[in-house]
Amino acid sequence: xxxxxxxxxxxxxxxLSCEQDCLEQxxxxxxxxxxxxxxxxxxVKFFNLPTVEWQEKxxxxxxxxxxRLSVLTYNFLSVVALxxxxxxxxxxxSAFKExxxxxxxxxxxxxxxxxxxxxxLREKLTQKLCLVSGKTIKLNEKTDKSILGGIVLSYNNTVxxxxxxxxxxxxxxxxxxxxx
Numbered sequence: 001x002x003x004x005x006x007x008x009x010x011x012x013x014x015x016l017s018c019e020q021d022c023l024e025q026x027x028x029x030x031x032x033x034x035x036x037x038x039x040x041x042x043x044v045k046f047f048n049l050p051t052v053e054w055q056e057k058x059x060x061x062x063x064x065x066x067x068r069l070s071v072l073t074y075n076f077l078s079v080v081a082l083x084x085x086x087x088x089x090x091x092x093x094s095a096f097k098e099x100x101x102x103x104x105x106x107x108x109x110x111x112x113x114x115x116x117x118x119x120x121l122r123e124k125l126t127q128k129l130c131l132v133s134g135k136t137i138k139l140n141e142k143t144d145k146s147i148l149g150g151i152v153l154s155y156n157n158t159v160x161x162x163x164x165x166x167x168x169x170x171x172x173x174x175x176x177x178x179x180x
Contacts, residue, residue: 006088010095013076018103022070027100029073034093037086047086057081107135112142112152112163129153 017026037044047057061078069077080086101108109129111117117125122139129137144152147163154160 005085006091006095009076009080009085009088009092010099013072013092014096014099016072020072022072023100023103025070026073027096029069030093030096033069033073033077034090037089044086044089047081048084050084054082101138105135106138107133107155108138108140109153109155110140110142112144112147112154114143114145114147114149116143117141125151 013026013030014023017023046052046060058078058081061074061081065077066074080089080092085092100106107129111125122141126137126139147165148168150161150163150166152159152161152163152166
């Protein structure tokens, strides 16, 4: 995908949403639409087919989404479909989400553990990350049995690993470097 059109679309919609004081609503609607596109790749293909007339695409959008979306999001989706950019909708949403998170001072952190976090640990981790970062924390939890135990945090291209697997891998590397 061409990153420039993705960012241009995301920035334009973000600015309009801020101007029209509907940022929260637009963000929610885009997230829901991104999930629909992610779960229905045939829908994306339909909107990108050059053999399907624009009127037919517009009719599908109108019949399925007109009453479920704000005017701004509905019109945005129509433009994306008209321009044949539906294949990049999830990327547009991701770029919009980055702008949203920056404006709202939100840091998304992915937490990987071998077992689901307890409510108490989730709260303590969120509080600590909030204190350290000065941002509102949104935790995305993943369970990964391969890390054996401990925790792996990832955010903004940074990975902090306190997993048992990582420690064992480092120990193995040290042993391998010593043994001839």
